[in-house]
Amino acid sequence: MSVQDIIVKLKEHGYKITPQRQEIVNVMAQENRHMTVDDIHGKISARFPNLSVDTVYRNVGVLEQLNMLDRTDFGDGIGRYKLVEDGGHRHHLICLKCGCSEEVDFCPLDYIDQQQIRDKNFAIARHNFEIFGYCARCSKKEE
Amino acid sequence: MSVQDIIVKLKEHGYKITPQRQEIVNVMAQENRHMTVDDIHGKISARFPNLSVDTVYRNVGVLEQLNMLDRTDFGDGIGRYKLVEDGGHRHHLICLKCGCSEEVDFCPLDYIDQQQIRDKNFAIARHNFEIFGYCARCSKKEE
DNA sequence: CTCCTAAACAGGAATTATTCTTAATAAACT
DNA sequence: AGTTTATTAAGAATAATTCCTGTTTAGGAG
Incomplete structure (x- = not known):
């Protein structure tokens, strides 16, 4: 945006x-x-x-x-x-060290079995999905 | 456990x-x-x-x-x-009103394209995945 | 351009989740 | 039972966030 x-x-x-x-x-x-x-x-x-x-x-x-x-x-x-x-909603790889983040082209809600959620009568409002770890630059420094 | x-x-x-x-x-x-x-x-x-x-x-x-x-x-x-x-790692549907949670039998890491992450040289440490919304009981009350 | 009004602002105080400090207590091992 | 070392209570300290109040200003109307 x-x-x-x-x-x-x-x-x-x-x-x-x-x-x-x-x-x-x-x-x-x-x-x-x-x-x-x-x-x-x-x-x-x-x-x-x-x-x-x-x-x-x-x-x-x-x-x-x-x-x-x-x-x-x-x-x-x-x-x-x-x-x-x-293009709206995205998720990220987030570096725990430097805080940089990269988009990852994947949203779990596209893959989860929506039926099992509907069966539970659960009304989805929002979701979180973040992957934490160390980016290329920061993993190098750790070695 | x-x-x-x-x-x-x-x-x-x-x-x-x-x-x-x-x-x-x-x-x-x-x-x-x-x-x-x-x-x-x-x-x-x-x-x-x-x-x-x-x-x-x-x-x-x-x-x-x-x-x-x-x-x-x-x-x-x-x-x-x-x-x-x-049995270890699970994810949840979490009710924003009452805080109850239900397990959901799905982990996004099993579905995401791991190759795209390896390509970025990103070392995964952990991840979050939570779905927020309103459980059956609380959605009823909202009506 | 000037005036008006609601929104936005700065500054600092208040609130509140979390961590820290210290001296006292108690679990678990010998 | 005695010793060691982790654990605890209590409250002070820290720090992110929100709240309060009086002042400023963006943007629309005249």
Whole structure:
């Protein structure tokens, strides 16, 4: 999803485009990896010294609600955010060391037996699927 | 995994069996659902008024390390724990309302194209796969 | 262009899950 | 029974996230 598309979608939903919001989207599009709120805030506050963390939280919240951003937990309870890719829903290989992520062209819901879920009368709302490990660069360093 | 098996495995790894540890395992086996530390602590402190939350954290930590317990995040950054089922690794349908969970007989790693991951030189350490939604009972209540 | 209003903001306080510290306790082995 | 070492309780410390309040501003209307 391009920065432009995101801005358009925000406007469509009645959100104002502030410099802070714009910059948060810019940085996330540029970095294109799972970032903590602190990561995002750090990147931006170099240039905008008084961006509040609350603003970052508020904005990732908005982006998440509009399905333009995924929240992931590496297992430590800290939220990590990444803009969704073009074409919607994707899953990722996530490096536990550097936090980089690569798309993987696979969604388990396409393979699971949907019937067994319907049989249980379970109404699916959403799902998580993340594969954690070490990317090529970081595995090298470990050796 | 039965309570007995868990106790044996703890002993094998040199952990002592204290009443607190025993009781935490009992409650989790009995409830058999994703519980927060607060849930667990609440259940037990009725009978053991001075169980500290730290003890609960410490013990779920131990159980997690020995792969006898899964930590899951419903999306709010709060850890939820559940003993793993007999036969090892499983995935779950998790009710966002009541926290109950049902096993689903499917692991995405059995279906994903492993070659594409090897090609990226990515070393898999672990993975998450959870399906969130509303169980039969809770969907009824929503209507 | 100027005015108006709702949304967004900064700053800091409050909240809350989790971890840490320390001294006391107790499991398990000899 | 005595010793060792892990474990515990209690509360303080830490840190992510949310809340509060007063101020600013984006974007539409006149």
